[in-house]
Amino acid sequence: MKKIYLDHNATTPVHSEVIKEMLPYYRDIYGNASSFHQFGQQARKAVEEAREKVVDFIGAKSGEIIFTSGGTEADNFAIKGVAYANQTKGKHIITSSIEHHAVLNSCKYLEKQGFRITYLPVDKYGLINPEEVKKAIEDETILISIMHANNEMGTIEPIAEVGKIAKEKGVYFHIDAVQSAGKIPVEVKELNVDLLSLSGHKVYGPKGIGVLYIRKGTKIQPLIHGGHHEKNKRAGTENVPGIIGLAKAIEIARITVKEEAIRLTNLRNRLWTSINEKIEDVFLHGHPQERLPNTLNLSFEGVEGEAIILDLDMKGIAVSTGSACTSGTLEPSHVLKAMGVNPRLAQGAIRFSLGEDNTQEEIDYVADMLSGIVSRLRGISPFYQKKESKDLYKGA
Amino acid sequence: MQYTEKVIEHFQHPRNVGEIENPDGIGHVGNPICGDVMELYIKIKDNIIVDVKFKTFGCGAAIASGSMLTELIKGKSIDEALEISNKIVVEALGGLPPKKTHCSVLAEDALKFAIDDYFKKQGKK
Ligand SMILES: Cc1ncc(COP(=O)(O)O)c(C=O)c1O
Ligand code: FES
Numbered sequence: 147m148k149k150i151y152l153d154h155n156a157t158t159p160v161h162s163e164v165i166k167e168m169l170p171y172y173r174d175i176y177g178n179a180s181s182f183h184q185f186g187q188q189a190r191k192a193v194e195e196a197r198e199k200v201v202d203f204i205g206a207k208s209g210e211i212i213f214t215s216g217g218t219e220a221d222n223f224a225i226k227g228v229a230y231a232n233q234t235k236g237k238h239i240i241t242s243s244i245e246h247h248a249v250l251n252s253c254k255y256l257e258k259q260g261f262r263i264t265y266l267p268v269d270k271y272g273l274i275n276p277e278e279v280k281k282a283i284e285d286e287t288i289l290i291s292i293m294h295a296n297n298e299m300g301t302i303e304p305i306a307e308v309g310k311i312a313k314e315k316g317v318y319f320h321i322d323a324v325q326s327a328g329k330i331p332v333e334v335k336e337l338n339v340d341l342l343s344l345s346g347h348k349v350y351g352p353k354g355i356g357v358l359y360i361r362k363g364t365k366i367q368p369l370i371h372g373g374h375h376e377k378n379k380r381a382g383t384e385n386v387p388g389i390i391g392l393a394k395a396i397e398i399a400r401i402t403v404k405e406e407a408i409r410l411t412n413l414r415n416r417l418w419t420s421i422n423e424k425i426e427d428v429f430l431h432g433h434p435q436e437r438l439p440n441t442l443n444l445s446f447e448g449v450e451g452e453a454i455i456l457d458l459d460m461k462g463i464a465v466s467t468g469s470a471c472t473s474g475t476l477e478p479s480h481v482l483k484a485m486g487v488n489p490r491l492a493q494g495a496i497r498f499s500l501g502e503d504n505t506q507e508e509i510d511y512v513a514d515m516l517s518g519i520v521s522r523l524r525g526i527s528p529f530y531q532k533k534e535s536k537d538l539y540k541g542a
Numbered sequence: 543m544q545y546t547e548k549v550i551e552h553f554q555h556p557r558n559v560g561e562i563e564n565p566d567g568i569g570h571v572g573n574p575i576c577g578d579v580m581e582l583y584i585k586i587k588d589n590i591i592v593d594v595k596f597k598t599f600g601c602g603a604a605i606a607s608g609s610m611l612t613e614l615i616k617g618k619s620i621d622e623a624l625e626i627s628n629k630i631v632v633e634a635l636g637g638l639p640p641k642k643t644h645c646s647v648l649a650e651d652a653l654k655f656a657i658d659d660y661f662k663k664q665g666k667k
Contacts, residue, residue: 449599453553489577493578525559526597526605528597
């Protein structure tokens with residue numbers, strides 16, 4: 147059976163070049179990067195070289211990159227770390243209602259500790275309004291945290307505009323760039339951000355490694371205490387192979403990002419066009435243009451999402467409903483809800499997220515399979531059938 | 543999602559899908575949490591369920607549960623059918639993941655409502 151992976155927003159396979167680069171750091175250069183001897187010093191050198199690659203990738207300065215255990219830790223660190231370090235100034239934070247749970251639940255946690263959080267609404271495309279960010283800023287506001295691009299439907303937020311506002315008002319600005327990095331250019335100066343989260347496993351790097359960019363001079367309190375690693379900001383023996391892998395992955399991404407974005411946009415649009423031709427009553431979620439090149443989030447009227455995923459899975463096609471983290475819950479996506487999507491449609495939402503391994507042939511196969519699956523499931527659905535027969539009666 | 547072979551088989555080839563014209567009872571239920579919906583139609587003759595059909599806007603487990611339930615009650619008396627709980631449906635399917643138990647409850651509820659509807663129409667209850 148064919149195996150077609152269209153779930154790259156959940157995670158990506160590790161690039162073979164990345165694995166090749168990582169292997170020596172398990173076998174030969176296995177020293178602790180804090181050790182004095184040559185084993186340690188070799189590892190240290192590699193870690194610092196890797197750090198410079200990250201610096202180049204996002205246009206940061208040396209010393210502004212902290213390695214973490216992943217995107218979740220980077221988000222937690224940015225939000226709680228800035229909140230704790232700046233609470234004498236104020237206890238108000240602004241974020242959006244469509245953030246990843248790493249951000250949302252960090253904010254909820256802070257709420258329990260007396261911080262106030264403003265969750266900005268989004269429009270039907272999932273865009274926040276920079277004017278509303280401006281309006282929400284108070285004297286007490288210490289942090290604005292907005293995702294660069296959404297993991298579920300791919301909408302790209304007006305980060306540069308918010309960055310300008312944050313700068314004017316002197317409020318720290320964090321972006322979750324876990325989904326955007328490697329798919330579209332991510333540049334901290336252009337975007338005017340003070341903090342930025344990245345994750346290895348979304349950019350064809352290993353799992354369990356991430357980055358928090360912290361602009362020089364940003365007041366932040368460490369969350370993990372221990373040895374003097376990462377400039378006393380994040381204790382713990384460095385995950386050397388992970389760091390090497392992440393750096394290699396973004397080094398590749400830096401070269402391929404523009405071309406891959408064009409290729410994936412075409413492929414993604416081809417999928418959308420052929421689904422639209424073959425299947426009636428399909429709804430697109432997310433912004434029609436301001437969207438990640440690889441992401442397509444759709445609802446097929448009258449059909450529930452899990453049933454489609456299961457059917458596709460039997461045909462070897464891997465997609466998901468919204469985010470992998472929330473698909474274990476019964477409630478429909480908080481993102482689609484915030485966008486005002488009809489709850490029944492939201493329940494049927496399917497996310498196709500393409501990646502470098504996908505081909506046109508695969509895309510065409512998926513569209514073909516999908517049309518059969520949707521019509522089968524619509525035959526079982528009490529909603530779709532009724533609608534059809536109603537239309538029939540109307541015609542009579 | 544870990545589904546048993548039986549669940550997958552019923553999901554792929556659900557029995558008794560559809561509606562019955564002039565049914566003797568209809569059960570229409572929805573799960574407020576997941577928002578999924580099931581409809582069950584029954585035809586009854588001499589206290590026996592002679593025909594049953596279902597439809598669902600639901601997940602794989604809901605489709606399999608509906609299908610299995612219709613198989614279990616077809617040809618049974620009303621009293622026998624009322625003995626069919628969601629547990630029996632789950633057992634017949636070889637088990638469901640714990641998070642998916644409520645999907646089988648959807649099937650049981652649809653049956654209860656359909657029989658209730660039948661009694662109401664009979665003016666019995
Ligand atoms: C937008 C966003 N932020 C954060 C994360 C968490 O990253 P990680 O899986 O590296 O902890 C994810 C991944 O699911 C994500 O999509
Ligand atoms: S998840 Fe709602 S019926 Fe299965």
